[in-house]
Amino acid sequence: MSTVPNGGPIADLSYRGYDGPLESPRMRWWVIARQGIQLALKRKGLWAVMIGSAWYYLVMLIVLFFVQQVLSANPMGEAPMAAFMKRLVWKDQFLHGFSYAQLPLLAVTIMLGSGAIANDNRSKALMVYLSKPADKTDYLLGKWIGIALPIWLTLLVPTVMFYGYGALTFRQYGFISDDPWLFPKLMAVLPLAALMHSSLMLGVSSLFDQGRVAGATYAGIYFLTNFFTVLMGAAWNSSRGEAPAFVKTLYYGSLDGLLIGSFKAIMGTSGTPPFGIQAPRAIAIEPPPIVLVLGIVLGLCVISLGLAWRKIRAVEVVGG
Amino acid sequence: MATFLFTHALRDYLRPKRVVTWVALAIALFAVGKVFMLSSTDTTPAEAYQLLSGLIVFRLLALMSAIFATAIVSQEVEQKTIVYLLTRPIPRWQMLLSRWLAAAVAVGGIAVIAVLANALSTLGGFSPAVARDLLAIVTGAFAYTALFLLVSLLLNRAMVVCLIFAFGWESAVPSMQGELYLLTINSHLNVIAERAAGDAQGVMSALAGTAKKIPLATWQAWLALAGIVTVCTMFNLSWFSKNEYVPREDGE
Amino acid sequence: MIVMDSVSRWYGQVIGVNDVSYQIGPGVTALLGMNGAGKSTLMRLITGQVRPTTGSITVFGEEPFANPGVFERVGYCPEIDNFYEYMSGREFVYTMARMNGMNDATAKARAGEMMERVNMGHALDRKIAGYSKGMRQRVKLAQAMVHNPDVILLDEPLNGLDPVGRREFMGYLGEFSAQGKTIIVSSHILFEVEQMTRSIMLLNRGRLLAAGDVRTIREYLDRYPHRIRIETPQPRELASRLIALPYVLKVDLDEWSQAIELQTRELNQFYEVLPQLVLNENIPIRGVTSPDNNLESIFKYLIEA
Numbered sequence: 111m112s113t114v115p116n117g118g119p120i121a122d123l124s125y126r127g128y129d130g131p132l133e134s135p136r137m138r139w140w141v142i143a144r145q146g147i148q149l150a151l152k153r154k155g156l157w158a159v160m161i162g163s164a165w166y167y168l169v170m171l172i173v174l175f176f177v178q179q180v181l182s183a184n185p186m187g188e189a190p191m192a193a194f195m196k197r198l199v200w201k202d203q204f205l206h207g208f209s210y211a212q213l214p215l216l217a218v219t220i221m222l223g224s225g226a227i228a229n230d231n232r233s234k235a236l237m238v239y240l241s242k243p244a245d246k247t248d249y250l251l252g253k254w255i256g257i258a259l260p261i262w263l264t265l266l267v268p269t270v271m272f273y274g275y276g277a278l279t280f281r282q283y284g285f286i287s288d289d290p291w292l293f294p295k296l297m298a299v300l301p302l303a304a305l306m307h308s309s310l311m312l313g314v315s316s317l318f319d320q321g322r323v324a325g326a327t328y329a330g331i332y333f334l335t336n337f338f339t340v341l342m343g344a345a346w347n348s349s350r351g352e353a354p355a356f357v358k359t360l361y362y363g364s365l366d367g368l369l370i371g372s373f374k375a376i377m378g379t380s381g382t383p384p385f386g387i388q389a390p391r392a393i394a395i396e397p398p399p400i401v402l403v404l405g406i407v408l409g410l411c412v413i414s415l416g417l418a419w420r421k422i423r424a425v426e427v428v429g430g
Numbered sequence: 431m432a433t434f435l436f437t438h439a440l441r442d443y444l445r446p447k448r449v450v451t452w453v454a455l456a457i458a459l460f461a462v463g464k465v466f467m468l469s470s471t472d473t474t475p476a477e478a479y480q481l482l483s484g485l486i487v488f489r490l491l492a493l494m495s496a497i498f499a500t501a502i503v504s505q506e507v508e509q510k511t512i513v514y515l516l517t518r519p520i521p522r523w524q525m526l527l528s529r530w531l532a533a534a535v536a537v538g539g540i541a542v543i544a545v546l547a548n549a550l551s552t553l554g555g556f557s558p559a560v561a562r563d564l565l566a567i568v569t570g571a572f573a574y575t576a577l578f579l580l581v582s583l584l585l586n587r588a589m590v591v592c593l594i595f596a597f598g599w600e601s602a603v604p605s606m607q608g609e610l611y612l613l614t615i616n617s618h619l620n621v622i623a624e625r626a627a628g629d630a631q632g633v634m635s636a637l638a639g640t641a642k643k644i645p646l647a648t649w650q651a652w653l654a655l656a657g658i659v660t661v662c663t664m665f666n667l668s669w670f671s672k673n674e675y676v677p678r679e680d681g682e
Numbered sequence: 683m684i685v686m687d688s689v690s691r692w693y694g695q696v697i698g699v700n701d702v703s704y705q706i707g708p709g710v711t712a713l714l715g716m717n718g719a720g721k722s723t724l725m726r727l728i729t730g731q732v733r734p735t736t737g738s739i740t741v742f743g744e745e746p747f748a749n750p751g752v753f754e755r756v757g758y759c760p761e762i763d764n765f766y767e768y769m770s771g772r773e774f775v776y777t778m779a780r781m782n783g784m785n786d787a788t789a790k791a792r793a794g795e796m797m798e799r800v801n802m803g804h805a806l807d808r809k810i811a812g813y814s815k816g817m818r819q820r821v822k823l824a825q826a827m828v829h830n831p832d833v834i835l836l837d838e839p840l841n842g843l844d845p846v847g848r849r850e851f852m853g854y855l856g857e858f859s860a861q862g863k864t865i866i867v868s869s870h871i872l873f874e875v876e877q878m879t880r881s882i883m884l885l886n887r888g889r890l891l892a893a894g895d896v897r898t899i900r901e902y903l904d905r906y907p908h909r910i911r912i913e914t915p916q917p918r919e920l921a922s923r924l925i926a927l928p929y930v931l932k933v934d935l936d937e938w939s940q941a942i943e944l945q946t947r948e949l950n951q952f953y954e955v956l957p958q959l960v961l962n963e964n965i966p967i968r969g970v971t972s973p974d975n976n977l978e979s980i981f982k983y984l985i986e987a
Binding site for chain 2: 733754756758760766780783
């Protein structure tokens with residue numbers, strides 16, 4: 111209840127000068143994250159792209175199902191099935207699932223995050239957010255989780271489902287024994303994609319006041335760096351593996367290259383052809399040094415989030 | 431009036447804050463070219479120039495076109511400043527034509543820097559191939575911006591469509607069987623640039639749009655691009671003159 | 683000058699303006715209505731940004747949509763607070779002047795003049811991004827006036843202006859009106875409108891509820907009881923006398939502030955009888971006011987009817 115000091119007409123307004131600690135609600139960032147996710151998930155297109163990003167696993171499930179049906183009825187017995195399964199490197203199937211999901215993930219990232227800060231910049235909503243008992247950390251964390259969580263789930267759900275299918279069905283073909291640490295490694299590498307995409311997208315989004323331009327810029331960075339790595343791959347292949355060693359590393363010098371490089375480095379694989387097919391293939395490019403690639407990924411994330419942190423200001427910045 | 435509208439729009443498009451990234455990217459091409467020359471032991475400078483040109487410079491052109499062309503109207507609508515433009519005593523066609531020309535000039539200008547950076551990096555100087563590329567890139571700036579402007583006038587989510595066109599359609603379709611390449615801008619630009627087909631390897635030449643020999647004469651490519659620019663521009667001017675554009679929130 | 687004939691405008695399934703017919707001539711006319719009443723849609727129709735779905739609208743005898751001939755004579759100050767933020771106020775007004783067909787020298791001179799006119803002379807070359815809300819309103823007004831238009835449309839022009847700014851603004855309106863210009867001002871704040879003009883267009887949910895002089899409108903509302911407040915030290919005595927009159931419908935007693943508030947259907951008759959009654963009964967009266975003689979009550983009557 112407010113009081114009127116000395117019986118005068120003006121109420122006690124001294125609370126306005128209060129600068130002590132705030133009794134704040136817990137998980138303020140989650141309010142911001144949930145709002146972003148709920149808004150994004152209303153878009154049917156986003157659902158389509160998220161589901162579409164698992165296409166490799168879906169096709170692989172169909173391939174494995176039919177291979178099982180056809181080869182198990184083979185009069186030659188187990189031998190053809192065993193030969194097919196021997197060709198199939200399980201961890202590489204996850205590598206392909208992860209690699210082929212990168213392009214759809216770009217779309218998911220842009221749909222979720224291009225306007226995350228840019229739209230707030232334009233509508234000056236930052237002042238509204240930060241006028242609540244939420245600070246910059248809550249805002250940035252909320253926005254970051256709002257992008258990272260759906261990306262992580264987009265990767266996690268099909269990966270876990272495929273792993274479950276493999277573990278229950280193909281244990282006798284070395285699904286678990288080939289690499290007992292496969293699951294923990296997968297769990298370690300998947301958040302990396304969410305971490306990188308969401309951090310970079312937030313950094314880019316904070317630079318603009320239009321989601322349209324932020325999204326296009328992120329797509330531009332993705333594709334142009336991608337084409338650069340294609341160039342490096344071609345250079346490595348054309349030299350039949352005799353080009354300077356840094357070319358191999360530069361092959362991973364794109365957004366998806368960094369993630370695929372991290373995946374390869376953590377899994378300890380250079381990759382085999384997809385779907386267990388026997389195909390003549392270009393020289394497999396070894397994974398980059400794990401410390402280097404993880405260092406670059408984390409460094410980019412820190413720089414991007416730092417940029418966003420710098421750009422998030424609770425006041426209307428007066429120029430001129 | 432048209433001159434003022436053109437310079438007003440050009441000044442907006444070439445604001446330092448706006449072009450600094452693009453100019454930096456164009457110049458970064460110089461470093462990419464050097465790295466590629468160092469790493470690719472059996473690629474000649476001419477091949478390297480062509481590869482970088484097809485793979486990066488012309489993609490950069492398409493990307494810039496998407497951003498600048500959608501800014502011609504969509505940006506004004508999203509920023510709500512369209513109100514100030516459309517309540518002035520200027521025929522709408524004149525307004526759009528001036529702004530489109532300014533966008534094309536801005537895109538072409540920055541892309542020219544990218545071509546020159548590539549030439550300096552890989553060839554170490556000027557050559558007839560560079561001159562042809564300059565011609566193609568300026569033409570491409572007009573063609574892409576005209577087409578993307580059309581998309582932005584018709585669709586709310588124009589940017590997504592333009593990016594898919596720039597990086598998906600323009601990369602994949604020129605290498606497909608049959609005559610689908612006729613529906614791309616990149617194929618025609620490759621003909622104008624007289625880019626040799628199939629020199630580069632697999633994926634790379636496919637991405638550069640040079641995996642297949644395009645059976646078109648240079649004059650046919652010119653004619654096709656002129657047709658694209660004319661048809662798109664006529665449509666854009668007519669559409670913009672007849673339809674309503676009122677402020678709305680960013681839909682992307 | 684501005685003729686609306688059965689104008690309706692739909693946005694998909696939402697109606698913005700519903701069957702509005704009216705003519706607006708010189709002087710200040712206020713578009714009055716709650717948020718979403720259709721004021722901005724009507725302004726967009728008059729400024730040719732949108733077309734009517736049905737009906738017709740003409741400005742100086744011409745359809746305004748995308749019509750440069752009309753735009754030459756119309757100045758529009760939109761409600762939005764968006765600008766080319768990288769420009770200075772002077773540059774912005776200059777740009778708008780050029781787009782209105784002025785040459786470089788004239789546009790420069792006119793832009794400076796208009797900025798001075800709206801008291802922005804001290805911030806001519808500062809970036810708009812650094813302007814306060816009130817300064818931005820002034821710049822919007824300057825750009826609307828820069829080509830000396832015959833019709834000026836001002837959408838919620840007093841938003842963000844401080845009391846001094848408001849007073850100045852009212853002054854500009856008076857001047858423009860004296861020059862014979864047609865001025866249309868939209869607002870949802872009745873108090874503001876009352877200070878600007880007595881000519882109103884009252885909109886609600888897209889429909890024109892009333893239009894014309896506010897006093898004339900009030901006269902048409904006689905079927906509604908008029909409220910009269912009388913201040914007296916003997917409210918109870920006065921109330922007992924007044925309730926006996928056949929055309930007094932209701933009397934509320936307010937002993938705390940020594941007043942009564944009554945409702946009557948026969949205003950003129952009541953005012954004839956009141957002095958006589960007061961003299962005969964010797965009941966002192968300190969004041970008589972009619973709360974219904976302001977826009978607020980008209981507005982309330984019409985939208986609640």
